[in-house]
Amino acid sequence: MNHLIDLPSYLDKDEAVRDRFERLKQRPVTLEIKNLGKEFETPNGTVTALQDINFKVHKREFVCVIGPSGCGKSTFIRILAGLETPTSGEILLDGNAVHGPGPDRGMVFQGYTLFPWLTVKKNVMFGLEQAGHGKAVAEEDARQWIDLVGLSKFENSYPHELSGGMKQRVAIARALANQPRILLMDEPYGALDAQTRSKMQSYLMEIWQNIDITILFITHDLDEAIYLADRILVLKAHPGEVQEVIEVSVPQPRSPDQLLSPEFLATKKRLEELIHPPEEGEEINSDHLNMVRMVSVDSDVESVF
Amino acid sequence: MSSSSATNWFAVWKDLRPRSRLFVTVMSFMLPLLLWCLISYVPWLWHPKVEISEPGSVAYFKQGMLVDDELFEKETLKAEAANKALPEGIPSNPIYLPAPHEVVESFYTAFTTPPKRRTEKWLHESLWDSIQVIFWGFFLSSLVGVPLGIVAGTYDFFSRLFEPFIEFFRYLPAPAFGALAVAILGIHHAPKIAIIFIGTFFQQVLVIANTTRKLDPALLEAAQTLGAKNRGLLFKVVVPGVLPDLYRDMRILLGWAWTYLIVAELIGTSSGITWFITQQARYKNFDNVFAAIMIIGIIGLTTDLILSWFGKRLFPWQRKATKA
Numbered sequence: 233m234n235h236l237i238d239l240p241s242y243l244d245k246d247e248a249v250r251d252r253f254e255r256l257k258q259r260p261v262t263l264e265i266k267n268l269g270k271e272f273e274t275p276n277g278t279v280t281a282l283q284d285i286n287f288k289v290h291k292r293e294f295v296c297v298i299g300p301s302g303c304g305k306s307t308f309i310r311i312l313a314g315l316e317t318p319t320s321g322e323i324l325l326d327g328n329a330v331h332g333p334g335p336d337r338g339m340v341f342q343g344y345t346l347f348p349w350l351t352v353k354k355n356v357m358f359g360l361e362q363a364g365h366g367k368a369v370a371e372e373d374a375r376q377w378i379d380l381v382g383l384s385k386f387e388n389s390y391p392h393e394l395s396g397g398m399k400q401r402v403a404i405a406r407a408l409a410n411q412p413r414i415l416l417m418d419e420p421y422g423a424l425d426a427q428t429r430s431k432m433q434s435y436l437m438e439i440w441q442n443i444d445i446t447i448l449f450i451t452h453d454l455d456e457a458i459y460l461a462d463r464i465l466v467l468k469a470h471p472g473e474v475q476e477v478i479e480v481s482v483p484q485p486r487s488p489d490q491l492l493s494p495e496f497l498a499t500k501k502r503l504e505e506l507i508h509p510p511e512e513g514e515e516i517n518s519d520h521l522n523m524v525r526m527v528s529v530d531s532d533v534e535s536v537f
Numbered sequence: 538m539s540s541s542s543a544t545n546w547f548a549v550w551k552d553l554r555p556r557s558r559l560f561v562t563v564m565s566f567m568l569p570l571l572l573w574c575l576i577s578y579v580p581w582l583w584h585p586k587v588e589i590s591e592p593g594s595v596a597y598f599k600q601g602m603l604v605d606d607e608l609f610e611k612e613t614l615k616a617e618a619a620n621k622a623l624p625e626g627i628p629s630n631p632i633y634l635p636a637p638h639e640v641v642e643s644f645y646t647a648f649t650t651p652p653k654r655r656t657e658k659w660l661h662e663s664l665w666d667s668i669q670v671i672f673w674g675f676f677l678s679s680l681v682g683v684p685l686g687i688v689a690g691t692y693d694f695f696s697r698l699f700e701p702f703i704e705f706f707r708y709l710p711a712p713a714f715g716a717l718a719v720a721i722l723g724i725h726h727a728p729k730i731a732i733i734f735i736g737t738f739f740q741q742v743l744v745i746a747n748t749t750r751k752l753d754p755a756l757l758e759a760a761q762t763l764g765a766k767n768r769g770l771l772f773k774v775v776v777p778g779v780l781p782d783l784y785r786d787m788r789i790l791l792g793w794a795w796t797y798l799i800v801a802e803l804i805g806t807s808s809g810i811t812w813f814i815t816q817q818a819r820y821k822n823f824d825n826v827f828a829a830i831m832i833i834g835i836i837g838l839t840t841d842l843i844l845s846w847f848g849k850r851l852f853p854w855q856r857k858a859t860k861a
Binding site: 348 | 753755756758759760761762763764765766769773774777778780781852853854855
């Protein structure tokens with residue numbers, strides 16, 4: 233690939249960033265994934281979705297998982313949430329193996345999963361009440377979390393009255409209200425428009441900086457991954473394996489102006505190479521449109537150039 | 538009005554404008570009524586009979602008698618040939634098709650006419666009997682059927698346990714149990730309620746189980762990651778989640794229950810609105826028969842409209858979703 237400007241290596245970090253990663257790795261491990269594998273039985277035989285994944289997430293770290301479509305990102309996070317069972321390997325949360333879903337791993341889904349029959353406040357209270365908190369306590373707690381995501385004015389609204397971005401903010405508040413050890417986010421902003429999405433990214437960064445929470449975030453948007461993550465776990469497809477773990481060299485705290493900094497672009501270039509590798513040989517032709525010129529010769533606009 | 542703003546009555550998948558919509562809704566009732574009026578009031582449309590107003594010389598004609606067109610013509614020709622007094626009459630429809638205004642009158646007179654025998658019931662009493670039978674049949678069926686349906690839709694275990702047998706049983710026609718119901722439950726309301734129960738219950742369990750299965754599984758997953766376990770999932774997610782659809786199912790099922798009413802009321806001693814209809818048909822008061830049939834329709838439609846109105850208030854979060 234020809235680049236018009238020279239970029240540093242994505243591995244280069246300045247002193248402060250390197251120091252921060254040193255300290256980050258000293259932190260206790262919140263989530264440990266050991267030899268994780270998942271196979272599906274299909275009519276055409278066994279398909280390996282995930283194979284031998286080993287990874288550690290440290291306390292209060294922000295990890296993004298990225299990979300080409302079909303790499304099993306969603307399966308991966310669903311296994312972490314306990315919604316699917318792995319074929320092999322195990323998951324340790326604070327050193328204890330986890331089985332099945334539980335409130336210690338909060339999850340924000342891609343689709344909107346707020347309970348449509350509950351108001352914003354009742355949605356946020358749901359987990360607290362399931363945990364056996366009294367109504368008054370749950371209500372007070374819920375108010376705090378709703379305030380944190382800036383939706384106090386809407387606490388008595390129903391989900392269908394909210395915009396997509398607001399719904400996901402409630403979903404985040406609902407997951408955080410349980411005070412989980414880790415927050416799992418499965419392409420939570422996938423359905424949002426670009427503008428709302430970047431606003432939501434900033435909100436999330438702010439929440440993460442101020443609350444004792446570890447985040448594992450799945451996305452297919454490279455910019456989103458670099459902007460949010462301390463480290464990026466890159467998966468490859470067929471089978472889903474760890475391709476590389478990238479320590480993002482963009483200094484924290486992040487701000488939108490860094491989107492064009494050399495570190496940012498260098499990391500993005502690396503991700504592009506990993507996720508959209510230059511194709512070789514026959515595959516190029518098989519995936520091209522079969523184009524013939526279909527503009528009449530006497531057309532007013534003969535060429536688009 | 539320019540052509541671009543003219544109403545396109547047949548746009549695919551587009552709502553009509555409110556005024557056009559109201560117009561079409563009104564027409565939905567007006568068109569059948571108009572057809573009925575045409576057949577009843579335009580003398581040269583159909584009218585296969587002649588109502589005798591003056592028998593003339595025909596011995597067996599009596600005033601007010603209904604005879605076939607052809608017979609009337611034949612007798613007229615005969616009288617003409619014999620130079621005797623001609624019979625007179627007006628074209629009319631068979632007795633089983635009363636004109637709209639006669640049925641409208643019957644709506645009033647059917648309620649005010651006392652029963653022919655002292656043991657018989659007034660129309661409003663018959664109606665009340667019918668409503669009670671429907672209510673109890675439907676209520677008892679729902680009391681068992683709704684929980685069973687929800688449980689079968691939620692747990693595979695109960696689905697496998699209940700549904701195959703119910704699937705089989707629902708093919709047995711409810712009226713077939715009439716004689717059995719009378720033998721077991723006597724001749725009064727009980728066997729009739731049983732028929733409505735049998736007719737409703739088995740469909741109800743299957744319909745509600747299916748509705749329950751349509752709940753968005755993502756909601757259940759979200760609830761699980763929030764710490765909801767078995768009981769919490771069932772009562773805090775499944776039940777409230779399916780409630781609006783379940784309510785709609787119940788409205789449809791209630792309509793089916795009315796279908797079984799007519800059969801049910803013929804079992805044992807005939808009773809209720811069905812008794813009234815058969816009795817009036819026997820006296821050839823077809824205007825009353827029509828009125829009674831329409832009363833059933835009106836009661837059905839009114840209950841449904843009331844229930845739908847309540848539904849909108851019971852489930853405020855559905856308002857947007859159903860409109861979209």
